[in-house]
Amino acid sequence: MTSPTEPVLTSYRRAAIIGGGVIGVSWAGLFLARGIDVVISDPRADIEDLVRTGLAEITPALAELGLPTENLTDGLSFEADLATAVAQADVVQENGPERLELKQEIWRTIEDAAPAHALLATSTSGIPASAIATALREPERLVVGHPFNPPHLVPLVEIVPGEKTSAETVERARAFYAALGKKPQVLRKEVPGFVANRLQSALFRECVHLVAEGVVTEAELDEIVTSSIGLRWAVAGPFRTFHLGGGPGGLPHFIEHLGRAMEDSMWPALGNPTFDEATVTTLVEQADDAFGRGTVEELAAERDRAQITLMRALGETPGSGCAHA
Amino acid sequence: MTSPTEPVLTSYRRAAIIGGGVIGVSWAGLFLARGIDVVISDPRADIEDLVRTGLAEITPALAELGLPTENLTDGLSFEADLATAVAQADVVQENGPERLELKQEIWRTIEDAAPAHALLATSTSGIPASAIATALREPERLVVGHPFNPPHLVPLVEIVPGEKTSAETVERARAFYAALGKKPQVLRKEVPGFVANRLQSALFRECVHLVAEGVVTEAELDEIVTSSIGLRWAVAGPFRTFHLGGGPGGLPHFIEHLGRAMEDSMWPALGNPTFDEATVTTLVEQADDAFGRGTVEELAAERDRAQITLMRALGETPGSGCAHA
Numbered sequence: 293m294t295s296p297t298e299p300v301l302t303s304y305r306r307a308a309i310i311g312g313g314v315i316g317v318s319w320a321g322l323f324l325a326r327g328i329d330v331v332i333s334d335p336r337a338d339i340e341d342l343v344r345t346g347l348a349e350i351t352p353a354l355a356e357l358g359l360p361t362e363n364l365t366d367g368l369s370f371e372a373d374l375a376t377a378v379a380q381a382d383v384v385q386e387n388g389p390e391r392l393e394l395k396q397e398i399w400r401t402i403e404d405a406a407p408a409h410a411l412l413a414t415s416t417s418g419i420p421a422s423a424i425a426t427a428l429r430e431p432e433r434l435v436v437g438h439p440f441n442p443p444h445l446v447p448l449v450e451i452v453p454g455e456k457t458s459a460e461t462v463e464r465a466r467a468f469y470a471a472l473g474k475k476p477q478v479l480r481k482e483v484p485g486f487v488a489n490r491l492q493s494a495l496f497r498e499c500v501h502l503v504a505e506g507v508v509t510e511a512e513l514d515e516i517v518t519s520s521i522g523l524r525w526a527v528a529g530p531f532r533t534f535h536l537g538g539g540p541g542g543l544p545h546f547i548e549h550l551g552r553a554m555e556d557s558m559w560p561a562l563g564n565p566t567f568d569e570a571t572v573t574t575l576v577e578q579a580d581d582a583f584g585r586g587t588v589e590e591l592a593a594e595r596d597r598a599q600i601t602l603m604r605a606l607g608e609t610p611g612s613g614c615a616h617a
Numbered sequence: 618m619t620s621p622t623e624p625v626l627t628s629y630r631r632a633a634i635i636g637g638g639v640i641g642v643s644w645a646g647l648f649l650a651r652g653i654d655v656v657i658s659d660p661r662a663d664i665e666d667l668v669r670t671g672l673a674e675i676t677p678a679l680a681e682l683g684l685p686t687e688n689l690t691d692g693l694s695f696e697a698d699l700a701t702a703v704a705q706a707d708v709v710q711e712n713g714p715e716r717l718e719l720k721q722e723i724w725r726t727i728e729d730a731a732p733a734h735a736l737l738a739t740s741t742s743g744i745p746a747s748a749i750a751t752a753l754r755e756p757e758r759l760v761v762g763h764p765f766n767p768p769h770l771v772p773l774v775e776i777v778p779g780e781k782t783s784a785e786t787v788e789r790a791r792a793f794y795a796a797l798g799k800k801p802q803v804l805r806k807e808v809p810g811f812v813a814n815r816l817q818s819a820l821f822r823e824c825v826h827l828v829a830e831g832v833v834t835e836a837e838l839d840e841i842v843t844s845s846i847g848l849r850w851a852v853a854g855p856f857r858t859f860h861l862g863g864g865p866g867g868l869p870h871f872i873e874h875l876g877r878a879m880e881d882s883m884w885p886a887l888g889n890p891t892f893d894e895a896t897v898t899t900l901v902e903q904a905d906d907a908f909g910r911g912t913v914e915e916l917a918a919e920r921d922r923a924q925i926t927l928m929r930a931l932g933e934t935p936g937s938g939c940a941h942a
Binding site: 440479483484487488490492497502510512514517519524525526530531533537543547557562564567578583587591599602603604606608 | 639765766771772773775800802803804805806808809810812813814815816817818819820821822823824827828830831832833834835836837838839840841842843844845846847848849850851852853854855856857858859860861862864865866867868869872876877879880882883884886887889891892897900901903904907908912913914916917920923924926927928929930931933
């Protein structure tokens with residue numbers, strides 16, 4: 293089922309996915325749809341049911357993205373023993389718990405058991421590759437491949453090299469994720485939260501502040517975002533937006549005029565909320581008002597359909613051939 | 618040319634647009650396309666040329682949004698004298714310079730000269746209606762109708778009542794902008810920067826930090842945003858996103874687990890950049906690398922076409938009939 297336009301993927305016949313939670317299942321669905329055999333390694337007794345149920349849930353989205361989904365699970369298998377699971381893998385994507393010692397233990401086992409040619413990536417959202425790799429003999433082989441959840445749907449993969457990750461590993465990871473139809477971005481430094489989560493967190497802090505202060509409700513704030521900055525940032529990032537907002541003078545003009553005003557009067561005025569009891573009560577009550585009418589699964593499916601519609605309109609679905617580097 | 622589905626607009630035959638800059642021209646194009654006659658009042662000698670050129674530039678976008686643009690300027694006129702310009706207006710949309718004393722002077726004249734039934738709105742992005750209205754006899758009539766630039770294209774209009782703005786004025790403004798095909802949101806409190814610009818500013822602060830620190834370039838950061846949070850926030854705002862990201866437990870679960878971690882370790886780690894010489898040099902050089910190949914006008918037109926494509930896909934163009942409250 294491999295896309296004939298993706299020769300890179302001919303080197304990736306077998307993937308080991310370590311940890312079959314939400315992220316692992318999403319990666320598994322994407323890998324399988326791209327014709328890569330997947331072995332899931334997860335110690336839970338009911339992992340096979342969990343993964344098969346999860347894959348059935350995301351299959352409609354994979355199909356809407358233009359990916360082949362017939363006989364999707366033909367290449368799927370399970371192997372609780374980690375060393376056995378990775379022994380024939382061309383790529384290992386690890387999605388274990390976010391605990392450094394546990395990840396180090398997992399990766400020591402993988403390093404000993406996986407083939408020398410295997411691409412080794414961790415989905416961690418918070419632990420630097422440098423920290424995990426102190427436990428490895430060949431730290432140059434490990435790289436962070438952090439997806440924005442869910443990986444089968446959101447294009448971004450942040451590739452974050454550790455201090456000792458080799459340039460070759462980084463380039464292999466970039467080419468692999470691009471061939472999957474993702475939009476990999478290689479970061480130049482390891483920083484906590486990487487980039488997308490830091491930005492999301494910065495915006496969300498002000499969201500919590502504005503709701504806690506009673507300026508808007510959650511539902512109103514969400515409407516404001518989708519009808520302004522969300523719509524803008526789906527087609528042009530913040531720097532491009534401000535470059536175009538500065539008139540013919542572009543970003544330099546923007547900085548001199550609006551940027552400095554932002555620094556002087558807006559940034560200091562931004563909120564510093566805390567999740568204290570009153571704030572949490574407000575947030576929870578408003579979430580129930582705004583989102584309480586459907587299950588999370590139903591609402592997520594609705595959101596994902598809208599997002600796929602948007603990606604198709606922009607020619608950015610993995611099946612469209614436009615997302616590849 | 619009035620859309621037959623918008624009976625609200627039958628009460629708005631004549632608009633006075635005060636200030637014919639970028640925002641004024643954009644409002645004028647939208648009003649005219651909706652069948653509202655527009656008189657522009659601006660003291661500049663070359664205002665007629667400026668406005669006609671500006672309208673010609675945005676006409677293709679109005680047409681792509683599904684609005685009628687034939688004979689668009691038939692209802693357009695110019696009147697430098699402010700009192701004369703507003704004397705027969707059903708709605709006044711003021712887009713003057715962001716200086717309190719000047720706005721107060723403008724609004725005193727408008728209040729004296731405009732018909733008693735006219736809807737009175739200021740596009741200000743930074744001056745509270747309460748402050749302007751201290752100069753008025755009937756402060757209940759003035760409201761902020763702050764568009765996200767450009768008003769003919771971005772759906773959001775923030776309606777921000779001053780302390781004395783009447784509920785009737787707020788409701789009339791909401792109904793008017795909704796009938797134009799916009800997505801008005803009424804804020805519950807006057808805060809500096811209102812909501813959208815505060816959120817944009819919070820995110821941009823971290824953008825500047827990450828580029829200044831060398832974690833990513835401007836172009837890389839923009840790619841990260843468009844391929845993750847931008848895409849998400851175009852279809853679901855931050856609260857809905859985190860409600861759906863919390864699993865079956867929704868936002869309450871998110872707050873207890875990821876929200877508290879965000880407060881403890883992410884928010885304190887966010888950057889506090891300044892536009893010092895080194896930072897500005899980096900930002901300007903990278904903007905030239907990233908955006909220097911086209912004129913701002915060309916790049917903006919390209920961005921706007923992509924945004925209209927996205928709005929059409931989501932059924933959210935003013936002409937689609939889906940954007941109305």
